[in-house]
Amino acid sequence: MDVPLIFEKSRPGRRGVRFEPHSDVASFNLEAHIPAELIRRTPLGLPEVAENDVVRHYTALSTLNYGVDTGFYPLGSCTMKYNPKVNDWAAGLPGFADVHPLQPDSTVQGLLTLLKALEDGLKEISGMDAVSLQPAAGAHGELTGILMIKAYLRDRGENRRTILVPDSAHGTNPATASMAGFEVKVVPSNTRGGVDVDALAQMVDENTAGLMLTNPNTLGLFEEDILAIADIVHQAGGLLYYDGANANAIMGRVRPGDMGFDVVHLNLHKTFSTPHGGGGPGSGPVGVTAKLEPYLPYPRLRQGSEGLYWDYHVGRSIGKVRSYYGNVGVLVRAYAYLRSHGQEGLKAVSETAVLNANYLLKQLSERYRTPYDRTVKHEFVLSLTPQKARGARALDVAKRIIDYGFYPPTVYFPLVVDEALMVEPTETESKETLDRFIEAMRAIDDEIDQNPDVVHEAPHHTVVRRFDEAEAARHPVLTWQQLKGES
Amino acid sequence: MDVPLIFEKSRPGRRGVRFEPHSDVASFNLEAHIPAELIRRTPLGLPEVAENDVVRHYTALSTLNYGVDTGFYPLGSCTMKYNPKVNDWAAGLPGFADVHPLQPDSTVQGLLTLLKALEDGLKEISGMDAVSLQPAAGAHGELTGILMIKAYLRDRGENRRTILVPDSAHGTNPATASMAGFEVKVVPSNTRGGVDVDALAQMVDENTAGLMLTNPNTLGLFEEDILAIADIVHQAGGLLYYDGANANAIMGRVRPGDMGFDVVHLNLHKTFSTPHGGGGPGSGPVGVTAKLEPYLPYPRLRQGSEGLYWDYHVGRSIGKVRSYYGNVGVLVRAYAYLRSHGQEGLKAVSETAVLNANYLLKQLSERYRTPYDRTVKHEFVLSLTPQKARGARALDVAKRIIDYGFYPPTVYFPLVVDEALMVEPTETESKETLDRFIEAMRAIDDEIDQNPDVVHEAPHHTVVRRFDEAEAARHPVLTWQQLKGES
């Protein structure tokens, strides 16, 4: 069966939710108020369906999705942990959800109190001196942070033009540096999966604005040489940017500020368990050391004599990176998560995430190659080159995992590992879930030899199977109108 | 795969939601306050699971269910129409959902206003003089109504002991009469599917307390002779009870009161579209003519000088049939439905329900036998005796319908039709849905000859297939403890 579209249920004249005109004031004649050439003549093109159609369609679509609520979702680097329902409930309270961004500060003191407390908590967890909650996502936080580094250096009269990025970095790091007008230089990894310190020392120069680093890195490995790395970059006059994508591994154990980072972003949808929503919204607050505080996006939240208020004083701020104050609904959830855990809870989160990853790695390493023989943090990367030699690529194994009832790990990332399969179990998965996954991975490894077709042709039981993605990109059909035109 | 149970996910010591003791008052020592023999020593036996386990388990269970939100649900007599989401939203407002039944009347005036307006609306729709919202379901309304008839007759010094029930009646009718201490006499149907008026005239006597009647009846046929029927029963000194299970057919067209009924119940979960919840809750308000009003359950809702209040004056009331005031959360939804439709809307509901049923019947009658060649109301009954002769029972056809993506109609009811299949499309289904159902029914009829096994062995694509229900009843396993003991 084709995957259905709401447009296919449309019938001319069918109606869903209606809004009758007001009966107690004069009717409104568009033609009398708007110049003829500005009055829309073309149909809006929205589906014409009944409420029942809508409910059934999106109920059905939802069941074609796999979420954390469906099962184990070990998508490396994405921290797909359990999303507490009470946090969603809280974000839906009218006092949070139905508040207009232009309301006077005096009418939102509860919300401002929450945001301030969240800022303070994030400062403590990251070891930074000041935080802005404005960035909407991790990449957005990166942009904010890199622009602050740029502004800071500019104010010091330094026109440094290079950002260093390890070869294992997320794609957002180089993309961000480039978006911020920097040149990107890629730092190689060493044989232990960390930054090659010697190479780094060679690369830094008077053009080095900074280094963007995820720690633990995308291989799930802690950068053992972080203090040396920080020294090298700082000595060269650059700053250290911490990509918080992997902060779930370290809470209460080590803080970016204590490792020497100058700017940090945290992905609240990862570490603070706000739901990923099929792709977002996330939230990417940035924290900075005192010297960078003046560059934070405005407005800043401050305590005044009559309560908390937004300070629109621009000063040396890099400006705004989005409208208003940030993804407040996400921030409410993150605050709820913070308060649910407290000091010991967050530490236990990280410890258990790391325990789960190491346990899983240990069991899987009997069958799968681990490119680096080290303790990992909250995730790890397998290299399926031996399996590929036996006839099954990482993608095949990933697709076959679907048939065992799990969401596949990340594949082909990071780029420094051939046939990479990147697994992040998170702390909210139980031992028996991990054991079931281990069993599945063993079974698939057996199938590669014993029943290769079942692996190559996987998945078998999904609503649709493998797509011809190349063809889809060659002749992109991006809208219903184009699709109709095609048929 | 076996259908999973939450108990199977239990691990000793695993925890979900916790409630820490208060830290600011003295701790509580159960042994010091409760006699030793009254302190529980046996385990509670609840599962020990994490919140994530619970969310995944019940998310998964939900997807094993078919509801109106899933698709077409033409379960005859049950009126599975679309359940508006706004009504559920309203019932969840704290001002309705978080109100204690023992609160002073002065603190619940909004709710009492709503209940009064609902009473008034139901009076108007049913043509009755007074309504009690107390009964929790249709059968509960029946019991309430029959007890009122009994009390009324008793007060007139009449010890009438028989309730008449047509042979096409719902099982609840005779069960109710029996529960109320009456003897049940079954009135035969005539060849047009209605009450056999001559037989009825023969059956009434000085022992006749009343007649319970669904109109339209369970065959979906309007009792054309209703006025004569009413006359006969009234002449004999009995009263007429209206089972409102099928009231979705007649709103705004005819009212039970105008047909001569003395007592009425309405199934709000059917006619007023409150969701069926996997079996309930429903709501079965009763309406009565003036002479029966004193017998309504107490408390009654009345207007006083300081607002609405509950009158606990018992008088000649039959007493209470449940705690407090009725299924208020359901009543809120029914009121929302009433206000969403108003006078014209409710009439359109009934008209369209009847139009849909007749359209569907017309198309299906090309292939399936209709025991009575008449216009139907909101539902109809097919007799699959010809199909049975060709090798497929009504149950086989019903099960095969599942494979076509629909919930099966009611089977083997009413009892007066052999191999009955009872179809109720409701007004919220569109023509194309009905047409798809018609296509499926035609295809199945073809399959009976062309591919009989596919019909006999249906359903094929469900999570489980046909069960051995006889074995399940012979050795009933009703709890997890028993199931564990078995294995």
Place this chain on the structure above:
Amino acid sequence: MRYIPHTPDEYQAMLDALNISSVDELFEDIPEQARLKRPLDLPKALSEMELSQHLSRLAGENLNVNEVPSFLGGGYYDRYIPAAVGALASRGEFVTSYTPYQAELSQGTLAAIFEFQSMIQSLTGTYAAQASMYDGASAVGEAALLALGQGRGRTEVAALKGLHPDSLQVVKTYVQARGAKLVVADSLEDLEAQVGPQTAAVLIQYPDMLGQVTLAPRAIERAHQVGALAVAACDPVALALLTPPGEMGADIVVGEGQPLGNHLTYGGPTFGYFAVQKPFVRKIPGRLVGVAKDVEGRRGFVLTLQAREQHIRREKATSNICSNHSLNALMATIYMALVGSSGLREVALRSAQMAHYLEERLRSLGLERAPSPSAPFLYEFAIHVPGDVDDLNRHLLDKKILGGFHLGRFDQSWRGLWQLAVSERRTKADCDRLVEEVAQWMSR
């Protein structure tokens, strides 16, 4: 109109297929004389937006227990409902399905009911439980009918007065319908005097309306001495701490299920539960779910022992119940799964902890508990109020506290008794404020 999908074209096409020009023709079988020839006298239809504003306003005119601390109880408690309960129970597939007649499409509901039955059985210490009743009161009523149905010419049902007055009233309605009689005993001694060979059942609430927990064992024993069934009605949360009646030998254990993850909703819909010892399984009212195997040998669940029920057995059914309160039982099932055995104990203990704090503070004002200052209790108790209880409650309401319930409103002999319930949601500050205001009122 509102939820009708038909376009004018489709409507016409359907009329055409029926070869009629108007739906009026489909209603010609209604006798002319009975037809309604005017529009229904109802308010005009509201749009969804107007409706939501209207209902928000009506809801806002009620005081809710999130706005003020409440000390009301009597079987319905202001307990904390974890957010996951609503998030899961509100899924459309649960909410918009009906009684699981077709098991292949209803395993979600069926498995959940089986879990519910298991949890209730275990909590109550009985053999089996059914799928749900309307509420606690009608569950007690059905229990009385079950006992009367055991035959042997027993025509009376005896209850100890601590049974919730609504339950007493419903039992009365139910048993009178059968031509039987309800007798209410004031005390254990009175009960012992009143029961005899005519007694079909002894009904007791545990803990009872005054919070007493000690009467159950003797009442159950006495029931069995006269050959009657012993029926206990219990707050299920209390059973996390108390010896379950099933273990004391009660034949039937019933109760109001609201405290298990159900909103108060002004008294309904919540659900009743109904559990029995083994001899009574085939007499149980309502739906029962059992384990079954499908044709491929997979374990699943079906409605079972349906021969008891009205749709099969008609006038010989054990009850007329058809729709039950399945969705409310589902909420309870999810609640019990979420909190688990330890969590349910914590709920009860935390409530008891604060209740005993409150009781001690009230005692320090010179207020005494009824019926005796020393009777054990958990989290609900009754206080003798020196003066007009209704006036005290009005004073508290002015101070934004929902005080306890004046039991005299249920029963004259309870005049002056103030029923106070303390849930796990009540804080020390709530209790201190109550005590201060009581003191204020006493010194007025």
Place this chain on the structure above:
Amino acid sequence: MRYIPHTPDEYQAMLDALNISSVDELFEDIPEQARLKRPLDLPKALSEMELSQHLSRLAGENLNVNEVPSFLGGGYYDRYIPAAVGALASRGEFVTSYTPYQAELSQGTLAAIFEFQSMIQSLTGTYAAQASMYDGASAVGEAALLALGQGRGRTEVAALKGLHPDSLQVVKTYVQARGAKLVVADSLEDLEAQVGPQTAAVLIQYPDMLGQVTLAPRAIERAHQVGALAVAACDPVALALLTPPGEMGADIVVGEGQPLGNHLTYGGPTFGYFAVQKPFVRKIPGRLVGVAKDVEGRRGFVLTLQAREQHIRREKATSNICSNHSLNALMATIYMALVGSSGLREVALRSAQMAHYLEERLRSLGLERAPSPSAPFLYEFAIHVPGDVDDLNRHLLDKKILGGFHLGRFDQSWRGLWQLAVSERRTKADCDRLVEEVAQWMSR
């Protein structure tokens, strides 16, 4: 702790499997010197019940737009959100999934995004739209970058001042990052004077911050005259009534999506939309979903043209965007499906109807619209207030009305201008009350 399922036994078994005695051993790769040797300085953990009480209290300390009528707008409108939007978008499978990397397990999200792209394309009159941006402001910023990326040595972006000040600020941040410059024109004439061969894009809001709708055609025309791209930022609800910019030739149409079924949430998360004409499809930032066939020939949906994106193209990507606002776009998709073409028109018309009533009544008080009393508007307009606008707003707040926004707070040149938005939720009574209080304040 809270959401960690491990029992002590399991925890130990895992340590044993790793042959370690404590998790400390797993953290030995952290340099001793950097380790945190004290507990985090955070408040102690709250139970779910305590948390819910704490957050309810904080939420209660904010005024919400259901409590008082609001006339605030500026891109975020207090529109009615049908109940089905939340009921469907909150389903766990939508909420707890991530970017649909594995298409076979993500058809729900993918199909919905495809629908969203189609609806936005159609509303805006363009060729294609992508899956969502963070918000309207960052969407304008990305549009400016796209235009600058077209090369040809154009280093300026010009905007008409009616663009939302937050959008202007974000554009400034974004284009300065690229070393380009933002110029802001006060009027069409000023714009025409300022643009030239250095201009990469002309940005215009339609309707703009003062409610003006007439400037777009000439601004678009002028952009094309100098070889720049024309970018229009639009309230999508207004496009139900207005000629879409795509039809006027705009190259990129972006906007803030909140008015489509999203809660206000104090400004976020909502979403931005981004639609383009055909030549720019492969330059579009963010996710794109396209149709694909699976191995069995079934139609489904996949992420497509990924070579634009950061995870493939890294420093050469069109944008760094990764997480977008998919769930908010889903709400908008469901909203647009529920109301349909007619419903969306009704929303806009109903708002305009009441806005014109309000404007007329304010006019009768002698108040005049800015920039001109006769400029056409829909449901948002600006008023010259004779006096201190902030004082007027304080007066209204005392009377439980959220008055309009003082545009002077955004821009000095707008001092004294009061931006009023009227949504379909506003009633005649709301407007009358506002007018009365304005009159009261004027006569103070």
